[in-house]
Amino acid sequence: xxxxxxxxxxxxxxxxxxxxxxxxxxxxxxxxxxxxxxxxxxxxxxxxxxxxxxxxxxxxxxxxxxxxxxxxxxxxxxxxxxxxxxxxxxxxxxxxxxxxxxxxxxxxxxxxxxxxxxxxxxxxxxxxxxxxxxxxxxxxxxxxxxxxxxxxxxxxxxxxxxxxxxxxxxxxxxxxxxxxxxxxxxxxxxxxxxxxxxxxxxxxxxxxxxxxxxxxxxxxxxxxxxxxxxxxxxxxxxxxxxxxxxxxxxxxxxxxxxxxxxxxxxxxxxxxxxxxxxxxxxxxxxxxxxxxxxxxxxxxxxxxxxxxxxxxxxxxxxxxxxxxxxxxxxxxxxxxxxxxxxxxxxxxxxxxxxxxxxxxxxxxxxxxxxxxxxxxxxxxxxxxxxxxxxxxxxxxxxxxxxxxxxxxxxxxxxxxxxxxxxxxxxxxxxxxxxxxxxxxxxxxxxxxxxxxxxxxxxxxxxxxxxxxxxxxxxxxxxx
Amino acid sequence: xxxxxxxxxxxxxxxxxxxxxxxxxxxxxxxxxxxxxxxxxxxxxxxxxxxxxxxxxxxxxxxxxxxxxxxxxxxxxxxxxxxxxxxxxxxxxxx
Numbered sequence: 001x002x003x004x005x006x007x008x009x010x011x012x013x014x015x016x017x018x019x020x021x022x023x024x025x026x027x028x029x030x031x032x033x034x035x036x037x038x039x040x041x042x043x044x045x046x047x048x049x050x051x052x053x054x055x056x057x058x059x060x061x062x063x064x065x066x067x068x069x070x071x072x073x074x075x076x077x078x079x080x081x082x083x084x085x086x087x088x089x090x091x092x093x094x095x096x097x098x099x100x101x102x103x104x105x106x107x108x109x110x111x112x113x114x115x116x117x118x119x120x121x122x123x124x125x126x127x128x129x130x131x132x133x134x135x136x137x138x139x140x141x142x143x144x145x146x147x148x149x150x151x152x153x154x155x156x157x158x159x160x161x162x163x164x165x166x167x168x169x170x171x172x173x174x175x176x177x178x179x180x181x182x183x184x185x186x187x188x189x190x191x192x193x194x195x196x197x198x199x200x201x202x203x204x205x206x207x208x209x210x211x212x213x214x215x216x217x218x219x220x221x222x223x224x225x226x227x228x229x230x231x232x233x234x235x236x237x238x239x240x241x242x243x244x245x246x247x248x249x250x251x252x253x254x255x256x257x258x259x260x261x262x263x264x265x266x267x268x269x270x271x272x273x274x275x276x277x278x279x280x281x282x283x284x285x286x287x288x289x290x291x292x293x294x295x296x297x298x299x300x301x302x303x304x305x306x307x308x309x310x311x312x313x314x315x316x317x318x319x320x321x322x323x324x325x326x327x328x329x330x331x332x333x334x335x336x337x338x339x340x341x342x343x344x345x346x347x348x349x350x351x352x353x354x355x356x357x358x359x360x361x362x363x364x365x366x367x368x369x370x371x372x373x374x375x376x377x378x379x380x381x382x383x384x385x386x387x388x389x390x391x392x393x394x395x396x397x398x399x400x401x402x403x404x405x406x407x408x409x410x411x412x413x414x415x416x417x418x419x420x421x422x423x424x425x426x427x428x429x430x431x432x433x434x435x436x437x438x439x440x441x442x443x444x445x446x447x448x449x450x451x452x453x454x455x456x457x458x459x460x461x462x463x464x465x466x467x468x469x470x471x472x473x474x475x476x477x478x479x
Numbered sequence: 480x481x482x483x484x485x486x487x488x489x490x491x492x493x494x495x496x497x498x499x500x501x502x503x504x505x506x507x508x509x510x511x512x513x514x515x516x517x518x519x520x521x522x523x524x525x526x527x528x529x530x531x532x533x534x535x536x537x538x539x540x541x542x543x544x545x546x547x548x549x550x551x552x553x554x555x556x557x558x559x560x561x562x563x564x565x566x567x568x569x570x571x572x573x574x
Contacts, residue, residue: 020546144569
């Protein structure tokens with residue numbers, strides 16, 4: 001029984017910082033270059049080379065730390081983590097063990113039931129990425145591309161505060177959103193800019209001791225993260241319920257087979273022999289630096305959602321959806337300002353725009369309709385020039401690029417809403433005359449037939465009749 | 480200081496070095512000697528001795544975020560035993 005076990009998950013998220021050059025060398029970090037064309041002597045660990053620290057990693061790490069309410073280390077230092085693997089040419093990774101740049105902090109993640117939960121963050125430290133091993137068949141060899149070696153990483157380590165795969169995904173999504181907001185990382189998961197390692201263990205409900213955990217490495221999509229964790233939970237539960245013991249090990253998620261399998265056993269506990277990096281002195285940053293970063297930080301998603309809720313009097317869920325993407329948030333604010341109706345703007349941006357984005361599989365930056373166009377469109381609904389129904393058709397026309405101007409389109413297709421009684425009355429009379437039975441029923445007290453008459457009139461007018469107006473006329477004619 | 484057999488083997492494995500079994504005893508005593516030397520130095524009274532010049536109070540200078548390294552793949556790969564399509568080839572490593 002699932003309820004007998006409590007799931008305990010901690011995530012380690014590796015975010016590549018979006019700097020131009022590497023953390024310890026002047027080689028480019030551009031994605032997708034020819035193999036090994038961006039791996040210089042420092043990245044390759046040639047004898048005699050020395051690392052030179054890229055200053056651009058500090059404002060990014062500090063911004064992240066401030067974004068999660070962490071304490072920022074005035075003095076941070078690098079250490080060597082020693083192990084052998086072909087994609088690590090130096091034989092050690094330069095990382096921060098004893099004095100990480102970011103210590104503590106927490107994030108508030110939204111849960112599916114509308115509540116939220118605080119997830120504590122242990123630390124976030126700077127380090128260099130390794131190269132890539134390609135295991136396709138190179139005549140029985142592995143191919144090594146070291147372009148990625150030395151790319152700056154921020155490793156974000158959470159406390160084991162997550163209790164389900166969906167919570168882990170909500171947390172990872174939150175971190176993803178935060179690093180993009182703060183321009184810390186481009187967050188392109190398909191390009192490996194953000195990768196997750198999931199530490200998963202199970203324990204008896206009520207037990208305060210942690211069970212033996214496994215670490216599932218290098219999961220690079222939210223969907224795979226959820227599936228990998230769920231798979232690992234049921235695998236561990238199966239073992240525990242049949243009286244077995246969990247081996248502490250590193251596992252790899254295989255999305256093709258939807259399973260995790262052991263990578264290397266941690267029983268022979270890897271001894272990384274950390275020691276202070278002798279080629280680098282500690283790095284000092286002062287309060288003025290930290291304050292300068294703080295002052296240049298954009299509004300965070302959480303702050304933005306709270307402001308939207310208060311400023312525009314919109315629902316919390318709407319405010320949260322709109323603030324998940326800074327571009328979408330800006331878009332909404334422009335539309336609201338242009339049409340002067342935040343509630344109507346929420347509806348059109350959240351429902352109409354997002355549905356079309358999903359339908360066409362495009363992202364916010366590629367929106368074919370500008371905020372000015374949508375603002376103009378909503379203004380015409382507000383001043384009753386057009387009906388909502390017609391507005392949707394115009395939105396489609398804008399979307400397809402059939403027109404650039406809302407007003408021109410309304411004029412050319414004569415879509416102006418008909419509100420004057422002299423044109424609507426004959427129409428209403430015709431519909432009443434054509435439906436004598438319903439008219440009789442209405443007069444006999446079945447007033448909910450009002451909708452039927454209004455609908456018929458709207459249809460007859462090609463959606464152009466002003467519905468409120470029609471409502472009134474129908475009521476007075478049948479009254 | 481006594482260095483056991485197990486320690487020598489563990490260090491060799493971590494360093495990915497092979498050694499001749501017949502050298503095990505020599506290794507044990509040589510490594511022990513190194514630690515003994517350090518122990519001996521710890522015993523020296525250094526009170527009142529001025530430290531050598533050192534960087535321990537200095538902090539790291541940082542570099543501008545500028546791409547300054549050109550592509551020198553060809554030069555570097557001349558030293559590699561085997562390459563293919565720009566990749567370094569190594570004995571197959573799958574975990």
